[in-house]
Amino acid sequence: xxxVNEIKLETRDAITVMDIRGDVTAFSEPFxxxxxxxxxxxxxxxxxxxxxxxxxxxxxxxxxxxxxxxxTQKNKQLIGITGISDHFKKIFNMVGITKFAKIYExxxxxxxxxx
Amino acid sequence: xxxxxxxxxIEITLPNQVGYERIAMASAATFAKMLGLxxxxxEDLKTIVAEASINAMQHGNKDRPxxxxxxxxxxxxxxxxxxxxxxxxxxxxxxxxxxxxxxxxELDPPVGFGTFLIRQLxxxxxxxxxxxxxxxxxxxxxx
Numbered sequence: 001x002x003x004v005n006e007i008k009l010e011t012r013d014a015i016t017v018m019d020i021r022g023d024v025t026a027f028s029e030p031f032x033x034x035x036x037x038x039x040x041x042x043x044x045x046x047x048x049x050x051x052x053x054x055x056x057x058x059x060x061x062x063x064x065x066x067x068x069x070x071x072t073q074k075n076k077q078l079i080g081i082t083g084i085s086d087h088f089k090k091i092f093n094m095v096g097i098t099k100f101a102k103i104y105e106x107x108x109x110x111x112x113x114x115x
Numbered sequence: 116x117x118x119x120x121x122x123x124x125i126e127i128t129l130p131n132q133v134g135y136e137r138i139a140m141a142s143a144a145t146f147a148k149m150l151g152l153x154x155x156x157x158e159d160l161k162t163i164v165a166e167a168s169i170n171a172m173q174h175g176n177k178d179r180p181x182x183x184x185x186x187x188x189x190x191x192x193x194x195x196x197x198x199x200x201x202x203x204x205x206x207x208x209x210x211x212x213x214x215x216x217x218x219x220x221e222l223d224p225p226v227g228f229g230t231f232l233i234r235q236l237x238x239x240x241x242x243x244x245x246x247x248x249x250x251x252x253x254x255x256x257x258x
Binding site: 025026056058059060062063064066067069070073085086087091094095096097099100 | 133134136137140155158159162165166169213215216218219220221225226228229231232235
């Protein structure tokens with residue numbers, strides 16, 4: 001049951017915002033990887049992953065996100081997350097994503113603090 | 116809570132394809148809402164039902180397209196009991212907890228998150244191996 005993610009890249013205050021539309025599952029891997037490679041090609045040092053607040057994120061999606069985190073660590077990039085529901089804030093904290101990416105309450109808050 | 120819900124079994128079967136776990140999630144959420152489970156615990160219930168269903172599809176049934184996954188739910192002793200059964204012989208135990216530092220440093224593969232979340236979010240988890248070798252993951256969430 002493949003799904004499609006639409007991911008828009010936007011640069012704001014030297015931060016590349018990856019605006020991820022749709023659910024995040026194992027099927028998201030090519031979309032997230034392509035978007036990350038495009039962001040990386042821009043020479044960005046800061047990346048913000050912006051999710052739909054209603055997005056369903058399962059273990060396959062978590063694995064894909066962690067692979068993106070691994071690439072940002074390798075490329076010494078700062079990464080942040082915003083837009084996720086309280087439930088997924090808890091989940092991201094449980095699995096340890098928050099050791100590598102800070103979660104911000106809003107896009108504005110993320111842009112201000114990551115600048 | 117409607118008294119007639121006690122010990123009534125809700126059972127659905129899913130095609131063995133990732134994505135259909137959402138049907139089980141929606142059913143579990145509706146059932147839990149009828150029982151008055153707190154909204155944050157309904158989200159936990161949805162996650163454990165989804166992850167156990169995906170685990171059954173991929174690891175129990177080994178992605179076999181002809182297999183099914185059965186999800187049953189019941190209120191008993193002030194807890195929601197969920198059982199997720201596969202038709203395969205794919206696993207006998209859950210994977211160990213993932214170590215995110217090792218995964219980010221590409222020392223471990225990025226696996227084990229689903230079963231980790233089940234263990235973290237459910238009040239009780241048991242894996243039962245049936246006589247014919249299939250698996251039933253039994254999970255409990257207290258009201």
